Amino acid sequence: MSTHAGASRAPVSFGLSDRVKDRMQDVASQLAAAGSLILVAVLLTIASPYFLTSNNLFNIGVQVSIVAIIAVGETMVILTGGIDLSVGAVAGLGGILGTMAIAKAGLPIPVGILIAVLAGAFIGFVNGVLVTQMKLPPFIATLGTLSVVSGLPFIVGGENAVYGLPSSFRLFGEGQIGPIPMPIIYLILIAGAGSLILRRTKLGRYAYAIGSNQEAARLSGIPLNRYLIVVYMIPAALAGFGGMIAASLVHSGQPNYGVGLELNVIAACVIGGASLFGGVGTIGGTMIGAFLIAVVTNGAVLLNITQYWQQVIIGVIIWLAVWWDQVRRKRLSSASEQMGRRKTDGDEQRGGAPAEPGSAHAA
Secondary structure, eight states, X not given: OOOHHHHHHSOXXXXXXXXXXXXXXXXXXXXXXXXXXXXXXXXXXXXXXXXXXXXXXXXXXXXXXXXXXXXXXXXHHHHTTOOOOOHHHHHHHHHHHHHHHHHTSOOOHHXXXXXXXXXXXXXXXXXXXXXXXXXXXXXXXXXHHHHHHHHHHHHHHOSSOBOOOOGGGHHHHHOEETTEEHHHHXXXXXXXXXXXXXXXXHHHHHXXXXXXXXXXXXXXXXXXXXXXXXXXXXXXXHHHHHXXXXXXXXXXXXXXXXXXXXXXXXXXXXXXXXXXXXXXXXXXXXXXXXXXXXXXXXXXXXXXXXXXXXXXXXXXXXXXXXXXXXXXXXXXXXXXXXHHHHHHHHHHHHHOSOOOTTSTTTO
């Protein structure tokens, strides 16, 4: 009996060779990013006596926290082969809505923070619907959201910053547990949770599967739309949370906060080894990429390098990261093809030519 009908209904499996290849890409990218971070840190330690001090290192941690927190969610989106360009604008809107709820509506600080997070999650839901239901490319969908959301803080709160926040709100961003600033604590918790999600849950496994081969993921029974919407909600919710951290650090809600923030977020993911083609990336690699950007920026300040040159340096790092991603993908693809040819040749030598569909061997 022919098995054609059954084959069409059989779930698609993701082979061991594919998983090994993806793991090899993750390890190679993390090693490259970690090596770059160590090299830059060593050079700055030699060049400036102020770099390797506890105050400066904690300062770097605080500076990188917002970008790195949002990048945890952005990594998940990029793993699916998508991208979210709206996270900077969402951070600005979240900061305005949350501070207005606290300063003008008199709501408790935790409620204001929750409002910012929920507002971000709703915008992420809209992004997910645009991608899954309206079938817009993620770049176009989130670019449109970036434009829409960028204007909302000025519409909602006017052109003035939101002041009148209680002094206790400072503790959210400026408080400490022992010597460790609160933003670093938030980053550790969120990065740890993100890593567990990717490694231990269906959401993480499906994100990798969708990015590796979306059609195969669909045929294997993964509900693509549902999980993609959730994936887009995560970075937007984290952006709302990050906007409140930023508001706490300056003790006000700034309507223009977040302009260009998405570039550093995406750069952190790419530099840390997340492939813009999808299917490859880790939270650990993203954290390395975020800290590499922060260390370069901090070192430039210590060495009196202008902000314009800082932007040039970070842009060159992004070029190199994307180029390296393409190079390793070609190498691993070539190695995989060679292994496939050797396996096919070996099968033919052991059993002769492959059986024709519908023959006795295929029955």
